[in-house]
Amino acid sequence: MKVWIDQDLCTGDGLCEEIAPAVFTLLDDGLAYVKEGADIKDAPGGQEGMAAVAPEYEDAAVEASEECPGECIFIVND
DSSP states (O other): OEEEEOTTTOOOOOHHHHHOTTTEEEOTTSOEEEEETTEEOOTTOGGGGOEEOOGGGHHHHHHHHHHOTTOOEEEEOO
């Protein structure tokens, strides 16, 4: 599974980071980004900033996507 965030839709609510901190983070710009290990996919963000999700975090990533008020989290199944 891979995941990416459309920062144009992000509300900066932080629910994604709260639900799945191993997959999502909020940066100083107030927007959420995905991360792959210690690598934050912020340059660029968006679909080009897609990150692989470790199997143990897949359920949390899906939950974050479902709970996101901005509907900005996109899941791509392998």
